Amino acid sequence: MQLIKDDVNINFIGNRKKAYAFSLALIVISILLLLYRGGPNLGVDFTGGTLIQVKMAKAHTPAELREALKPINLQDSIIQEFGEKDLFEYLIRVQNPDIESEGLEDKVINVLSEKFGESAEMRSFEMVGPKVGSDLRDKASLAILYSILLIAIYISGRFELKWAKSITMTVALGFVIFIASKMGASIVWLSIIVLIATIILLWVLNLKYAMGAVIALVHDVTITVGVFALTDREISLSIIAALLTIIGYSLNDTIVVFDRIRENVARFKKRDLGEVMNTSINQTLSRTILTAATTLVAVISLYVLGGAVIHDFAFAMIIGIVIGTYSSIFVASPVILAWEGKAEKKK
Amino acid sequence: MSKNLRWRGIIIAIFIVIALIYLVPSMPGGMPQWWSGVLPQDKIHLGLDLQGGIHLILEVEAEKAVENDLERAVDDIKDELRKEKIRYLDLKREGITGINVTLMREEDKGTFKDMISARYREYDIKDGGSVENGARYTLLLKQEARDEAMKLATEQARETIENRIDEYGVAEADIRLLQNHRIQIQLPGVSDPDRAKDLMKKVAELEFKLVDTENSIDEALKGNVPPGREVVYEVDRDRISGNVTRTPYLLKKRVELTGKYITDARVTLDPQDGSPYVSLSFNNQGARIFERITGENVNKQLAIVLDGNVYSAPNIDEKISGGNAVIRGRFSMDDARDLAIALRAGSLPAPVKFLEERTVGPSLGQDSINKGFLSMIVGAIAVVIFMAIYYGVSGLIADLSLLIMFVLIMAGLAAFKGTLTLPGIAGIILTIGMAVDANVLIFERIREELKLGKTPRTAIDAGFSKAIVTILDANITTLIVAIVLFQFGTGPVKGFAVTLTIGIVATMITQVFITRFIFDYLYTKLNWKRISV
Numbered sequence: 051m052q053l054i055k056d057d058v059n060i061n062f063i064g065n066r067k068k069a070y071a072f073s074l075a076l077i078v079i080s081i082l083l084l085l086y087r088g089g090p091n092l093g094v095d096f097t098g099g100t101l102i103q104v105k106m107a108k109a110h111t112p113a114e115l116r117e118a119l120k121p122i123n124l125q126d127s128i129i130q131e132f133g134e135k136d137l138f139e140y141l142i143r144v145q146n147p148d149i150e151s152e153g154l155e156d157k158v159i160n161v162l163s164e165k166f167g168e169s170a171e172m173r174s175f176e177m178v179g180p181k182v183g184s185d186l187r188d189k190a191s192l193a194i195l196y197s198i199l200l201i202a203i204y205i206s207g208r209f210e211l212k213w214a215k216s217i218t219m220t221v222a223l224g225f226v227i228f229i230a231s232k233m234g235a236s237i238v239w240l241s242i243i244v245l246i247a248t249i250i251l252l253w254v255l256n257l258k259y260a261m262g263a264v265i266a267l268v269h270d271v272t273i274t275v276g277v278f279a280l281t282d283r284e285i286s287l288s289i290i291a292a293l294l295t296i297i298g299y300s301l302n303d304t305i306v307v308f309d310r311i312r313e314n315v316a317r318f319k320k321r322d323l324g325e326v327m328n329t330s331i332n333q334t335l336s337r338t339i340l341t342a343a344t345t346l347v348a349v350i351s352l353y354v355l356g357g358a359v360i361h362d363f364a365f366a367m368i369i370g371i372v373i374g375t376y377s378s379i380f381v382a383s384p385v386i387l388a389w390e391g392k393a394e395k396k397k
Numbered sequence: 398m399s400k401n402l403r404w405r406g407i408i409i410a411i412f413i414v415i416a417l418i419y420l421v422p423s424m425p426g427g428m429p430q431w432w433s434g435v436l437p438q439d440k441i442h443l444g445l446d447l448q449g450g451i452h453l454i455l456e457v458e459a460e461k462a463v464e465n466d467l468e469r470a471v472d473d474i475k476d477e478l479r480k481e482k483i484r485y486l487d488l489k490r491e492g493i494t495g496i497n498v499t500l501m502r503e504e505d506k507g508t509f510k511d512m513i514s515a516r517y518r519e520y521d522i523k524d525g526g527s528v529e530n531g532a533r534y535t536l537l538l539k540q541e542a543r544d545e546a547m548k549l550a551t552e553q554a555r556e557t558i559e560n561r562i563d564e565y566g567v568a569e570a571d572i573r574l575l576q577n578h579r580i581q582i583q584l585p586g587v588s589d590p591d592r593a594k595d596l597m598k599k600v601a602e603l604e605f606k607l608v609d610t611e612n613s614i615d616e617a618l619k620g621n622v623p624p625g626r627e628v629v630y631e632v633d634r635d636r637i638s639g640n641v642t643r644t645p646y647l648l649k650k651r652v653e654l655t656g657k658y659i660t661d662a663r664v665t666l667d668p669q670d671g672s673p674y675v676s677l678s679f680n681n682q683g684a685r686i687f688e689r690i691t692g693e694n695v696n697k698q699l700a701i702v703l704d705g706n707v708y709s710a711p712n713i714d715e716k717i718s719g720g721n722a723v724i725r726g727r728f729s730m731d732d733a734r735d736l737a738i739a740l741r742a743g744s745l746p747a748p749v750k751f752l753e754e755r756t757v758g759p760s761l762g763q764d765s766i767n768k769g770f771l772s773m774i775v776g777a778i779a780v781v782i783f784m785a786i787y788y789g790v791s792g793l794i795a796d797l798s799l800l801i802m803f804v805l806i807m808a809g810l811a812a813f814k815g816t817l818t819l820p821g822i823a824g825i826i827l828t829i830g831m832a833v834d835a836n837v838l839i840f841e842r843i844r845e846e847l848k849l850g851k852t853p854r855t856a857i858d859a860g861f862s863k864a865i866v867t868i869l870d871a872n873i874t875t876l877i878v879a880i881v882l883f884q885f886g887t888g889p890v891k892g893f894a895v896t897l898t899i900g901i902v903a904t905m906i907t908q909v910f911i912t913r914f915i916f917d918y919l920y921t922k923l924n925w926k927r928i929s930v
Contacts, residue, residue, distance in 0.1 A: 052787075103761070151751060152598075156591045175590065175756040182454065182753045186887075193885035200877050208870065288820050291882060291890045295827065295897070298878035302834065302871040309867045337834075337841045340787070344780050344837075345830030351776035352826050357768035359446075359761070360819055367827070 080276020093286035098183030133358030296370030303378035416808035444818030449759030462550030560742035601739035603656030658683025684720025692716035818892030828900030
């Protein structure tokens with residue numbers, strides 16, 4: 051069976067301006083949304099606070115629950131339904147750092163079962179102190195940063211065989227990190243600074259493939275976070291894991307295309323780069339679509355059947371796979387082409 | 398060629414058998430009777446989000462420990478000065494940096510300095526400025542000594558908590574030190590998190606102090622506390638009404654006896670009303686001290702101070718030898734038992750603060766396992782069917798490899814004692830989706846080669862060799878991400894990273910060796926002519 055015909059020849063490269071516009075629009079919308087909401091919707095992992103998941107025997111509105119929690123001073127917490135409606139589960143998020151976490155679990159259960167005269171069950175309880183919250187924020191930023199850095203270095207070496215330049219870049223970045231940390235920047239800002247520095251360095255050092263890959267990755271992560279902001283979902287630790295996995299997956303895709311481009315560039319030395327890229331993308335199209343399809347099938351199964359706890363993670367993966375596949379086809383290669391184009395013009 | 402084939406086949410078969418052996422303990426039903434000790438015994442380790450349980454991070458307020466050490470030193474030095482008959486005006490702790498001393502007579506300078514440099518080597522002696530008649534010094538605690546004290550406090554805290562948890566009885570408790578004086582505690586399967594937290598948080602500092610009956614307690618409450626005395630409260634919480642009553646006592650500051658001398662603490666029921674109380678046993682030294690205190694203070698009250706509150710202040714009727722004492726209070730059975738545990742295990746050298754807590758109830762844990770596995774099986778079946786339809790017989794071969802890969806992943810988790818968490822299950826589902834990628838790469842290449850007119854065997858060879866490079870590249874980058882996640886992640890995220898890494902390695906092994914082997918076997922040994930791909 052074959053879904054994609056052998057002689058498929060869609061003009062991806064030709065349509066790249068449209069793709070640029072589309073991607074740019076998505077990125078701009080994402081950034082605007084994030085600015086409008088004052089940053090991503092961070093979970094208790096990063097802001098500190100307490101998150102309690104309770105299961106009641108009957109349905110209740112958040113207002114009812116808030117009223118019930120007044121005696122223990124939790125009426126200002128954020129309460130929402132969690133999971134399927136017939137499970138009667140609710141999330142209580144306590145932001146106030148002055149609330150004693152001592153014995154809080156027992157207090158909540160007692161107060162709720164008292165008020166409604168039904169059984170209340172503590173499904174899970176998470177308390178993150180402010181120190182730990184900022185620690186985890188730092189770790190998450192560093193994780194994303196290091197992944198992108200290591201990948202940039204690996205690709206430069208592997209695809210352009212420019213290990214020397216690769217090492218130069220590593221050293222230069224080390225320098226940047228050093229200076230930025232001396233200036234006392236918070237880790238999150240530091241990561242953003244280093245990321246921008248990386249892209250600049252890649253440009254200066256003419257490491258085109260790495261540049262293409264890194265831009266595609268940043269594109270993917272930004273849009274996924276944007277979709278989360280749009281759907282008002284929380285960014286928790288596991289979502290960061292999802293983002294990193296998306297980076298890995300998108301890169302997977304991108305490398306397959308790059309590999310083919312490299313092979314074809316060697317074979318068709320006379321042809322114009324744009325044409326070669328187009329051919330390469332078309333040749334790998336079958337594989338790209340198929341892999342995306344099977345991975346999506348697996349992840350959709352997780353989304354539908356996996357339960358409420360892993361729900362947001364599965365959602366992130368679905369968005370990431372779709373956008374990641376899109377960026378491997380429409381973003382990574384055109385970026386390189388645009389560059390080559392500039393280099394050509396200079397000649 | 399066929400020898401090569403046979404060797405590869407044997408190695409793969411051995412590999413699979415070993416993997417299955419590692420999986421036996423995790424099978425429902427457990428290990429059979431004859432499963433001897435040489436063979437692997439460990440089930441796959443489940444994360445707390447699947448087992449249910451508590452994950453806690455405590456911070457030891459190590460600076461308090463340094464304060465305590467300094468206070469003790471102050472008491473010690475006072476005793477020493479008295480022995481040497483050196484008069485002092487002032488002898489006080491200064492924060493956590495040191496001790497300020499003001500001597501009354503210049504002549505004592507030399508003796509004092511000698512004493513300090515001989516017996517208190519962890520302090521530097523600094524001149525504290527001149528005084529009319531006498532000398533002022535500041536004893537500064539050396540940096541190494543302070544660091545050492547804080548490190549020691551953290552280690553002692555860890556040990557004490559471990560002892561308490563041992564007594565409480567939690568199977569597979571995991572307690573370890575982290576940076577910055579933090580302790581990580583994981584208690585699987587605990588259903589009463591508040592009680593466990595209380596137990597760990599209790600400083601359990603037990604002190605015996607004499608009640609001051611000479612001075613007026615009312616005067617003291619107004620603010621006129623005589624030197625060497627302090628006001629300490631007895632706090633009673635009525636079990637039913639929740640009302641709290643505070644009764645003040647005027648105590649001598651001097652600590653007569655501490656919990657360090659306790660060898661045993663047991664819960665006993667009062668024969669008259671059945672209420673529980675805690676009976677203590679002292680070691681020899683403690684028994685002697687107790688005998689002396691009670692002997693010297695008959696008809697006075699001895700306050701038992703626990704964590705800064707008076708638990709009770711019984712009258713000393715007579716000298717008590719034999720080293721046994723009793724703590725009565727309004728305990729519940731649980732309270733008494735936990736107090737006994739805390740006293741037996743020893744007091745915490747410094748208070749601890751809860752920095753992070755994640756508790757998952759057992760029902761949610763079970764739910765997560767069920768849902769996780771269900772989605773994994775459904776996802777896997779969907780992928781398997783798809784592969785068979787799209788790639789025909791070759792697809793079925795790919796499916797067989799997928800099955801072997803799954804076995805390898807689970808065996809890898811069991812063998813390397815990795816923890817399976819809910820994100821980890823998600824990771825396995827992802828790996829199933831991505832493992833297919835390697836197959837697709839290979840099959841698409843084979844299709845291309847076939848189109849170029851090559852024979853099935855040649856096409857297979859070419860397909861594999863060309864695809865391998867790409868497969869390795871792509872997997873290495875995902876491996877980089879997994880390693881970064883492992884470095885920076887905690888708890889369930891770390892479990893995800895481990896599962897992902899094992900998954901990637903399993904994928905590579907399966908695709909590079911096993912799928913290749915199956916194809917070679919079919920098309921070389923069994924001499925299949927046509928290829929359905």
